[in-house]
Amino acid sequence: MTTLPDTEKLLLDLNKGWLTIWFNTPENRNALSSELSEELMTVLHMIRDDRSVRGITLRGKGGIFCAGGDLKSFGSALSGEFTHEDAVKLNRGGGEMFQLVNTMPQVVIALVEGAAIAGGLGMLCCADIVAVTKDAKFSLTETQLGIAPAQIAPYVVQRTGLTTARRLMLTGARFTGSEAERYGLADFVADTAGQLDIIEEDIKANVIRCAPGANAATKELVLAAPHLDTNEMMNLAAERFADCMLSDEGREGIMSFVQKKTPSWARSEEDQ
DSSP states (O other), rough: OOOOOSSSSSSEEEEETTTEEEOGGGGTTBBHHHHHHHHHHHHHHTTTOOOOOOEEEEEEGGGOBBBBBBBBHHHHHHTTTHHHHHHHHHHHHHHHHHHHHTSSSEEEEEEEOEEEHHHHHHHHHSSEEEEEEETTTTOOOOOGOOOOOOOHHHHHHHOHHHHHHHHHHHHHHEEEHHHHHTTTOOOEEEESSSHHHHHHHHHHHHTSSSOOOHHHHHHHHHHGGGGGHHHHHHHHHHHHHHHHSSSSSHHHHHHHHHHOOGGGGGGGGGGO
């Protein structure tokens, strides 16, 4: 049975193998404070190898996804003896959080309403599938504050492509959910927050038909592809194919197809 930690800055809802993680500090627009970030990393580390958790949804309470870094804490740090080494450590910690979200073996959905600014926009770029409301607001504001969108840069490039990422990061351009799809940031655009729930249910229904181990292997291959040469990629692909085919999951999936049965991971609770 999946065990989840107690959290103060997040609300956790595990239902039928799907974990919804709500950012729950609307008083600061769900900013990525050190406390919220630490809780998020703790939760993700705990479920990373748990294949009974089929997917993860990231959302924000209070009608806003995430306003990015906690600028008030930055200001407090700068008013004290905050060294170059301290800044490096702070930023590197954020990078580890984004990398963890990006590489989770489970399918990660980001549902965005209100705003996803700076690091909040970076967070959605780490998800596999993104749905936004048409009036959601987006911007990469870091350079307007005299800092760089440092740790999120590779994920924005990963999501939008280099040309669009450069323009969005170097201008701090503001845009809405209606434009986010054109920029490659959103897979789905909803008229209302309620429609996000409908989109999510359709995505989840498709994911549940996919074997969790096979999805985990597929995510590994997809993320590795841009960084490996052809021979390395073929070797990794062959290894993961063999791992999957010879696993209990692979054997069941192939035999279920041959016997025209539904594999266990795709059955409803009533059928099991």
